[in-house]
Amino acid sequence: MTDFFVFWLLFFAVGIGWFLGRRSLHAPSIRSELPSQYYRGLNFLLDGRPDVAVDAFINALEVNSDTLETHIALGNLLRKRGEVDRAIRIHQNLLARPSLSQEHIHLAHLELARDYVSAGLLDRAERLLLDLVEEAPEQRLVARRHLLDVYQSERDWSQAIKIAIELLPKKKLLKTSPNFKERGQAVAIVLAHYYCELAFQKKSSGEFSLSRELLNKAIFHDRYCVRALIQLGEIELMSGRPKEAIKFLKQIREFAPEFISETIFLLRDAFGKVGQTDTITNYLKECYKSHPNPTIALEIAEDLLLEEGSESAREFLYKELREHPSLGGLSKLIKLQPINLKGNIGKNLDQLLKLVDILIKQRTKYRCDHCGFSGHQLHWYCPGCKYWGTVRPLHSEEIEKIT
Ligand SMILES: [Zn+2]
Structure with a gap:
């Protein structure tokens, strides 16, 4: 038990005491029965048994509109502490009370659904949340947000897309709304990634046309979705359309140059298929000029090695490492040293290379x-x-x- 929890429980106990005291003023007949539960709870708390105290306090505090929030708060605290079974019991106990208003029943349902999500009981959570979306206008937005969690956890991207579209601002369907946030992110960005996930599944099952359609929808909702462009590049390559692949992959450089390194492998393949193997080197040099990056430098060095020999590749790396030092470049430079180094120098260089490679792997x-x-x-x-x-x-x- 953390100090915070015990402190909170004490606060809870004081709250109950106050409530019971106030209640007994208006209903003297119940003065004798309820406080006994309350004092039992206090005794458990003072005996260092806060777990049992929780149950006693819950029994002491009658469920009604005045105490509902206190029950909900205790349930949420237990859920956050990982005591999901107790949280479920508290929220189910609330739902067993017919005296609660419709609004409060909806609130208890929402909390119970959150308990189920925490417990991994996603089917139950989904059913409750769908009911809330249908029947509880005041909880509809938050219920849909939790449904996104459920469908994400289940990797049910079709359902996640459906809910995310419902969360989009209705009057701004044609553009990303910077004001409407889903867990701090624009829902359009989240939606674009759901489309990418579904497109990946379709690509894996050979449905390239559908996958392409889904990726275009991702870009419609988030035109800066790097992931969709990379996946479109892959799809076009697999469909035998390397020129289209190059077109998509090159777009990334315009707004997310840090991702160029993630496209090189695909671009090499695409340029090779259109018979322009030299063009990739020129493209990489252009990229490197505006966005010097060790991965691109290594790719250029590799091309120079194949086209002009090791001397050229070494010279390039010597020059670039002075301005943009990197361990990857250093490792490559060591590997490009003349292979006729014998004796201690060769052995030391080999050991140095091993150390550098270990450092690279750890980074x-x-x-x-x-x-x-x-x-x-x-x-x-x-x-x-x-x-x-x-x-x-x-x-x-x-x-x-x-x-
Ligand atoms: Zn993060």
Whole structure:
């Protein structure tokens, strides 16, 4: 038990005491029965048994419109502490009282649905939330938000899309509304990622045409959706349309240059299929000029190695590393050293290379702009803050700062 919980429980106990005292003034006949539960609760609390005290306090406090919020608050506190079974019991206890108003019944239903989400009982939560959307206008918005959680957890992207569209502001369907936020994010951005998720599923089952349609819908709702453009590039490549793939992938450079590194592999493939292998090098050089990035530098060095030999590649890296130092560049530079190094020098260089490669593997490459979560792989859905599309590749300077 945390100090905060015990403190809160004491506060709760004082609240009940006050309520019972006030109530007994108006109804002297119940003076003798209710306080006994209350004092039992206090005794449990003073004995250091706050878990049992909770139940005693709940029994002591009658459910009515005056005490409903207190019951709800206690249930929510227990849910946040991970005691979901107790929270469910409290909220189910509320629903068993016929004296509650319709509005309060809806509120208790909403809290019970949240308990079910926390407990992983998603089917039950979904049923309650759908009923609320249907029958409780005052809870409709918040019920839909929780439904998004349910459908996200179930990876039911079709249903998630349906609910997200209902959450879009009706008069602003043609553009992203900066004022309407879903957990701090514009719902249009969230919706675009749902379309991307569904498009990925369709692509995996070979439904390229439907996947393309879904990705275009993603871009309709969020025209800066990098993920949709990358997926469109993949779809076009798989459909044998490399020129279209290049068109989509190149767009990313205009508004999200940090993602260029994520497109190089696909662009190489696409340029190769249209017979323009030299064009990719020129494109990379252009990108590197405006957005120097170690990944692009390494790709250029690789091209130079193949086209002009190791001397050219070394020269390029020497020059670039002075201005934009990176461990990846250093590792490549070591590998490009003449292979006839023998004896101690060759052995030391080999050991140095191993150390550098270990350091590279340990480094984080991506970070969330919203919560700072960082990792080795690109997540479109941040595991830290649960935002969509906020994780991005880091610049080399940023990598230096956080590692
Ligand atoms: Zn985050």
